[in-house]
Amino acid sequence: MxxxxxxxxxxxxxxxxxxxxxxxxxxxxxxxNEKGLAIVLVLHRRNSExxxxxxxxxxxxxxxxxxxxxxxILAGTVYIAPADYHLLIENDKxxxxxxxxxxxxxxxxxxxxxxxxxxxxxxxxxxxLLSGAxxxxxxxxKKIKEAGGYVIVQDPTEAVVSYMPxxxxxxxxxxxxxxxxxxxxxxxxxxx
Amino acid sequence: xxxEEVNILLNDLLEVYGYDFNDYSKASxxxxxxxxxxxxxxxxxxxxxxxxxxxxxxxxxxxxEITVNVTEMFRDxxxxxxxxxxxxxxxxxxxxxxxxxxxxSTGEEVYSMAILLQEANLLHKSxxxxxxxxPDVLEKAKAGIFPLSxxxxxxxxYILSGGTHDFSSYYTTRYDYAKFNRDLAQRMVFxxxxxxSDGSFNQFQLILCRNVMIYFEKPLQDRVLTLFxxxxxxxxxxxxxxxxxxxxSDIASHYKQLGKEKIWRxxxx
Numbered sequence: 001m002x003x004x005x006x007x008x009x010x011x012x013x014x015x016x017x018x019x020x021x022x023x024x025x026x027x028x029x030x031x032x033n034e035k036g037l038a039i040v041l042v043l044h045r046r047n048s049e050x051x052x053x054x055x056x057x058x059x060x061x062x063x064x065x066x067x068x069x070x071x072x073i074l075a076g077t078v079y080i081a082p083a084d085y086h087l088l089i090e091n092d093k094x095x096x097x098x099x100x101x102x103x104x105x106x107x108x109x110x111x112x113x114x115x116x117x118x119x120x121x122x123x124x125x126x127x128x129l130l131s132g133a134x135x136x137x138x139x140x141x142k143k144i145k146e147a148g149g150y151v152i153v154q155d156p157t158e159a160v161v162s163y164m165p166x167x168x169x170x171x172x173x174x175x176x177x178x179x180x181x182x183x184x185x186x187x188x189x190x191x192x
Numbered sequence: 193x194x195x196e197e198v199n200i201l202l203n204d205l206l207e208v209y210g211y212d213f214n215d216y217s218k219a220s221x222x223x224x225x226x227x228x229x230x231x232x233x234x235x236x237x238x239x240x241x242x243x244x245x246x247x248x249x250x251x252x253x254x255x256x257e258i259t260v261n262v263t264e265m266f267r268d269x270x271x272x273x274x275x276x277x278x279x280x281x282x283x284x285x286x287x288x289x290x291x292x293x294x295x296x297s298t299g300e301e302v303y304s305m306a307i308l309l310q311e312a313n314l315l316h317k318s319x320x321x322x323x324x325x326x327p328d329v330l331e332k333a334k335a336g337i338f339p340l341s342x343x344x345x346x347x348x349x350y351i352l353s354g355g356t357h358d359f360s361s362y363y364t365t366r367y368d369y370a371k372f373n374r375d376l377a378q379r380m381v382f383x384x385x386x387x388x389s390d391g392s393f394n395q396f397q398l399i400l401c402r403n404v405m406i407y408f409e410k411p412l413q414d415r416v417l418t419l420f421x422x423x424x425x426x427x428x429x430x431x432x433x434x435x436x437x438x439x440x441s442d443i444a445s446h447y448k449q450l451g452k453e454k455i456w457r458x459x460x461x
Contacts, residue, residue, distance in 0.1 A: 088219035100260040
């Protein structure tokens with residue numbers, strides 16, 4: 001039995017870089033979200049791409065939007081970190097945007113969001129790290145583990161670019177390593 | 193670092209130095225304090241705190257590091273294109289143009305504006321007030337010296353903003369740095385100004401404050417917007433960062449947004 005089943009999970013974080021878009025388009029529509037998990041996506045992407053919210057809206061029934069500063073994170077809503085800003089989460093579960101230095105050559109950085117969410121959400125957090133070509137995400141996953149959250153990493157043999165998930169597996173005691181197709185069932189099991 | 197420790201340092205800053213960061217967004221402040229704590233290898237929070245309270249030279253570093261000083265020339269080129277096409281032609285009708293860059297950091301946006309004004313043949317009758325709470329970043333802004341490694345990106349931004357000159361004609365290269373021409377800085381005035389505690393000091397036709405208010409909590413955002421409203425002439429322009437908005441603020445009803453860029457024009461009365 002999954003350890004999280006007695007604790008109410010509130011937030012699902014998904015971090016991805018190169019090769020993660022396909023995984024997200026496969027994963028999100030397959031999640032049964034009647035429990036109203038809030039979802040925050042942090043993806044490395046090019047400046048001009050603001051098509052992602054539209055692309056996802058067509059595939060899933062729950063609201064999808066680009067995260068705005070000072071916005072309160074609501075259950076059952078998908079938030080996408082805007083290009084070129086870090087996304088942080090305040091103690092009152094509102095979103096802050098931050099234009100500070102890139103982390104791992106990335107803004108938004110997965111680590112920045114994951115670390116900040118770990119402090120606020122603790123055990124009620126699930127995080128998924130997907131395909132990518134850099135080290136972003138591992139430090140954040142470690143913080144999430146320390147805070148009692150549940151950590152899932154995409155199976156590197158399946159990932160389009162294996163470096164990022166493999167780096168996390170090598171440095172963090174992750175809870176599960178899975179192909180994307182098996183993640184929705186696990187998430188469902190984690191929700192009480 | 194714990195939330196209580198962040199609050200202790202914030203209280204120290206106010207008590208010892210009069211810097212009030214209590215209305216800044218905490219997540220970013222905390223992250224930056226933790227980063228500095230690790231970067232400067234303090235063995236304990238107590239030693240970090242002692243240094244901040246007792247070492248004025250270190251305090252400068254501390255304030256500069258916990259506030260975000262990342263900026264770019266011609267960031268969001270579409271924004272600068274709109275300034276060129278819509279705003280500058282209107283400013284050109286004034287005998288004298290006053291512009292305020294609030295929270296200008298190391299000055300990249302001020303030099304971008306000076307280039308726009310020079311190309312529109314307006315720089316000679318303009319004054320650009322550039323303010324920040326950090327005196328050290330203002331010194332950098334005054335010098336107009338930026339890393340050469342950033343020039344490729346800035347040049348691309350400049351072209352996308354509608355610039356038609358050779359961008360490299362605006363600076364001379366020395367080692368790894370680009371030093372911007374002195375004639376661009378001739379009409380700039382640099383001064384410390386803290387948006388938290390200082391008031392209005394002049395009337396302007398254009399105020400730019402981009403990616404500064406995202407670090408403020410809502411009540412401080414409202415205070416600062418009111419300060420800008422008081423400092424802006426009727427029919428003046430207010431420019432914010434790409435993710436900032438006037439919407440939901442007290443002053444919103446007197447302002448009209450220009451297209452979808454973050455530029456608002458104040459009403460006539």
